[in-house]
Amino acid sequence: MSEQRIRAKELDAADVLAALRAEFVLDEGGAGSGGEAVYLDGNSLGALPAAVPGRVEDVVRRQWGELRIRSWTEEGWWTAPERIGDRIAPLVGAAAGQIVVGDSTSVNVFKAVVGAVRLARSADTAAGPARDEIVVDATTFPTDGYIAESAARMTGCTLRPVPPSGIPDALGERTAAVLLNHVDYRTGRLHDLPALTAAVHAAGAYVVWDLCHSAGALPVGLDEHGVDLAVGCTYKYLNGGPGAPAYLYVRAELQDRFDSPLPGWNSHAEPFGMRPEYAPAPGALRGRVGTPDILSMLALEAALDVWDGGVTIEEVRAKSLALTDFFLECVEAYVPGGRVECLTPRAHGKRGSQIALRCPDAGDVMQRLIGRGVVGDFRHPDVLRFGFTPLYVGFADTERAARVLAEVLTETGA
Ligand SMILES: Cc1ncc(COP(=O)(O)O)c(C=O)c1O
Numbered sequence: 001m002s003e004q005r006i007r008a009k010e011l012d013a014a015d016v017l018a019a020l021r022a023e024f025v026l027d028e029g030g031a032g033s034g035g036e037a038v039y040l041d042g043n044s045l046g047a048l049p050a051a052v053p054g055r056v057e058d059v060v061r062r063q064w065g066e067l068r069i070r071s072w073t074e075e076g077w078w079t080a081p082e083r084i085g086d087r088i089a090p091l092v093g094a095a096a097g098q099i100v101v102g103d104s105t106s107v108n109v110f111k112a113v114v115g116a117v118r119l120a121r122s123a124d125t126a127a128g129p130a131r132d133e134i135v136v137d138a139t140t141f142p143t144d145g146y147i148a149e150s151a152a153r154m155t156g157c158t159l160r161p162v163p164p165s166g167i168p169d170a171l172g173e174r175t176a177a178v179l180l181n182h183v184d185y186r187t188g189r190l191h192d193l194p195a196l197t198a199a200v201h202a203a204g205a206y207v208v209w210d211l212c213h214s215a216g217a218l219p220v221g222l223d224e225h226g227v228d229l230a231v232g233c234t235y236k237y238l239n240g241g242p243g244a245p246a247y248l249y250v251r252a253e254l255q256d257r258f259d260s261p262l263p264g265w266n267s268h269a270e271p272f273g274m275r276p277e278y279a280p281a282p283g284a285l286r287g288r289v290g291t292p293d294i295l296s297m298l299a300l301e302a303a304l305d306v307w308d309g310g311v312t313i314e315e316v317r318a319k320s321l322a323l324t325d326f327f328l329e330c331v332e333a334y335v336p337g338g339r340v341e342c343l344t345p346r347a348h349g350k351r352g353s354q355i356a357l358r359c360p361d362a363g364d365v366m367q368r369l370i371g372r373g374v375v376g377d378f379r380h381p382d383v384l385r386f387g388f389t390p391l392y393v394g395f396a397d398t399e400r401a402a403r404v405l406a407e408v409l410t411e412t413g414a
Contacts, residue, residue: 004330004399011326011395017319023306024239024392025050037373038397038404043185043213043354043387044377046239046303055302059295080297081245081266081288087304088238088247091313092211092230093221098249100287101234101297105212105246106143107262108231109179111287112248113151114261116177116206116229122257123204131176131205132156138163141185144210148179154261164191171203178205182220183213183352186379188344190214190352194225201226206254212236217353217389218317222249229254237353237389240300248287255283264289306391319390320353323398327355327386330402339409343383354387361412368408374401 012018025048027036039047063071072078085099092099103111113134120131136148138161145161152159155176162170164180171178178200183190193209200207209230214220216237222230230249234240250258260280265271266288269279280286328342340357359365359382366378376386386401 002333002399002403004326004333004402005396008326008395008399011322015319015394017311017315017390018394020306020309020311021392021394023050024048026392037375038393038401040374040376040386040388040393040397040401042239042389042393043217043236043385045242046236046389047392048241049239049303049306051305052241052299052302056295056299059298077292077294077298080294080301081292082284084297084301084304085247085284087301087307088215088234091220091238091307092215092232092249093219094223094249095252098222098252098255098284099247100284101247101300102245102288102292103248104243105210105231105233106147107289108246108248108287109144109147109208109210110151111260111262111289112208112229112231112250113148113177113179114155115250115258116208117151117155117157118259118261119206119228119254119257120176120204122259129174131174133158133160133172133174133176135160135162135167135170135175135178135205137161137167137180137191139184139186140179140181141210141212144179144181164196167196168199171199171205173204175200175203175205177208179208179210181210181213183217183354185213186343186356186383186385188213188352188354188356188385190218190345190350192349193220193227197225197227213352213354216313216316217320219313223251227251234300234303236387238300239303239306239389239391241296241303244296244300244303245293248284250284250287252283255286258286260286260289262289266290266292311391316390320388321348321351323388323390323393323395324351324353324355326395327388327398327402330399331355331357331405334402334406335409336406340384353389354385357384357386358382359384359409365405365408365412368412369401369404372404372408374404376401 081100086096206228211232234244343356
């Protein structure tokens with residue numbers, strides 16, 4: 001048995017989060033015990049928490065089937081967006097009353113970016129030039145870039161794609177809004193949220209962070225670092241399920257001035273007043289639009305119960321770093337030298353919860369890995385992604401993934 005295999009057993013035995021694995025539906029037996037799959041794709045779709053099917057069944061059969069319309073009030077359907085927002089809040093370092101759940105990440109990017117431009121303009125003084133630039137992370141997940149481009153056209157702004165490291169130098173008195181990804185979806189690089197937020201504020205602009213790849217995997221500190229607006233999905237490290245609704249954070253002090261470009265009736269101060277004129281609700285509710293997607297929203301609410309047993313995001317982060325360190329160590333020990341190149345930074349302060357390895361035949365390699373029960377994913381054109389969700393991935397999983405990867409890479413040559 002290899003040195004790494006022995007260490008994996010020791011690390012699993014000492015893992016304070018190990019018991020949480022039982023709260024998820026994963027292949028029987030666990031990693032290392034045979035042919036069961038090692039699931040390293042929770043950075044794309046989180047695994048199913050075991051409590052969710054029963055809760056969804058209750059929502060469908062009893063709440064919808066029996067109570068019908070009464071559930072909007074009696075089962076709290078109407079207030080679910082802000083109630084579930086308050087459940088996500090501690091995981092991203094936000095006090096209650098600043099997050100609403102609903103719509104997709106893409107739609108929330110739109111609300112946040114246009115809202116940020118409007119905030120910047122409402123704060124404009126007559127002295128300087130009008131703020132007419134939106135800066136976007138040039139390495140962004142595509143949807144953010146597409147929406148920022150459309151938001152720029154609609155608001156009469158110029159869009160400036162800039163690599164995150166160059167953002168401080170690109171900011172100026174014309175910058176209205178900056179849209180950044182906290183963790184790069186392709187490389188797993190963690191960007192410096194405190195420093196970049198401070199740089200945006202020093203330029204008098206407003207920042208929007210996309211937390212899709214960090215929420216539920218590492219501490220974010222939205223309030224602590226004075227972030228203006230943030231969005232994120234809930235189907236990755238929050239395990240809300242396929243197409244689970246996203247969320248929007250608007251910092252408390254900005255809520256009165258937040259002017260949503262999608263002012264639906266759910267964000268009206270008096271939604272059942274059915275008035276022809278729009279009057280925004282106070283607080284985070286302004287981020288709502290139309291009727292919430294109750295079935296997937298309540299599945300998400302059940303999925304968040306996993307966090308209720310006292311697990312802290314700091315413990316999750318510590319295990320995430322230990323898992324990714326161990327994976328890199330195993331890859332180095334097992335994989336023939338030069339066969340892959342690691343795109344994810346080694347420094348803990350610059351790493352999210354995934355490892356991205358570049359190899360020219362990545363598409364074929366990932367297919368073979370999946371065929372042998374190691375499920376990661378492939379990102380065009382040559383990236384193998386392995387996501388580590390500390391709530392249910394263990395060290396034996398990690399060792400096995402690296403071992404199977406080495407077998408595949410050795411067989412396929414280069
Ligand atoms: C950083 C980031 N933003 C946005 C999205 C997707 O947005 P939506 O939830 O609207 O599909 C993803 C999906 O993986 C993502 O990684």
